[in-house]
Amino acid sequence: MGLLEIDLSPAHFKGLSLHIIFMLLPMLANQGREKHGEILTKLAEIVDAGALKPLVDDQRFDLDTVGGAYDRLTSGQAIGKVVVDV
Incomplete structure (x- = not known):
């Protein structure tokens, strides 16, 4: 099992909230599999209906400029997910 420390201060200062559901463990x-299955089924329905759209940053990168993608992500300038095209 991996451990990860993330500084959520920037999100806190922006008034953002973080909601996490740990489903894998x-x-x-074999605890609550049926309930988690219902959650995943509902999520699939939402995605299939086109009601869930990821927020993607306007700037895109390729493997030659992947360092720039990391810099953009860690700078806090990215709005949404940073895309690296392969």
Whole structure:
């Protein structure tokens, strides 16, 4: 199992909220699999209906400029996901 530390201060200062559902461990331990299956099914319906659209940053990168993608992401300038085309 990997551990990760993330500084959420920038999100806090922007008044953002973070909601996390840890689904993998309970599912592996056979706890609440049916409920998590219902959640994933509902999420698939939302995605299929086109009601969930990812926010993607306007600037795109390729493998030759992947360092720039990292810099943009860590600078806080990116709005949404940073895309690296391969």
